[in-house]
Amino acid sequence: xxGSKQPRLVARTAGVLALLLASGCAPGSGAGGPGSxxxxxxxxxxxxxxxxxxxxxxxxxxxxxxxxRRLTIEWGGPPRPVCLRVGATLVIxxxxxxxxxxQQFTSSNPRVLTCDTRKSADGAATATCHARQPxxxxxxxxxAAFSGDPHGPAQQVWSLPVTVQPG
Numbered sequence: 001x002x003g004s005k006q007p008r009l010v011a012r013t014a015g016v017l018a019l020l021l022a023s024g025c026a027p028g029s030g031a032g033g034p035g036s037x038x039x040x041x042x043x044x045x046x047x048x049x050x051x052x053x054x055x056x057x058x059x060x061x062x063x064x065x066x067x068x069r070r071l072t073i074e075w076g077g078p079p080r081p082v083c084l085r086v087g088a089t090l091v092i093x094x095x096x097x098x099x100x101x102x103q104q105f106t107s108s109n110p111r112v113l114t115c116d117t118r119k120s121a122d123g124a125a126t127a128t129c130h131a132r133q134p135x136x137x138x139x140x141x142x143x144a145a146f147s148g149d150p151h152g153p154a155q156q157v158w159s160l161p162v163t164v165q166p167g
Contacts, residue, residue: 048117062163065083085164093124101143112134115127141157143156
């Protein structure tokens with residue numbers, strides 16, 4: 001009896017995997033970074049998004065920093081959460097993206113963390129975020145929709161969980 005359940009499980013797993021690959025949701029199924037021509041020949045829907053990863057330029061540890069912390073957005077999985085002390089500054093750099101410029105960085109809780117964005121002509125953006133009071137916030141940004149082909153590269157979405165602890 002146990003042997004008859006295994007083929008159904010394998011078939012279901014294969015079906016889910018095929019669905020994910022067809023929809024472009026499987027890891028590694030999207031194009032490269034923003035502005036790249038992509039490996040899928042431009043078949044992604046305009047509203048499709050692909051997550052990106054923040055790679056710390058300093059090691060991320062379980063300790064909160066009360067000083068300056070810098071992160072650079074890179075492609076991959078979700079970023080590791082960051083912990084700051086009240087009064088600390090977080091600088092986030094989004095790389096050049098001329099065909100799909102990065103948008104404003106926003107905080108889900110401006111009472112806890114505020115962010116100002118400086119954009120560059122090459123589509124890059126830099127956020128300077130300030131830890132205001134203890135709590136939690138998520139910093140988010142994304143690239144603009146591709147203006148050329150409506151089925152062009154997917155928009156890139158990036159978010160970072162931030163915990164702010166008392167100074």
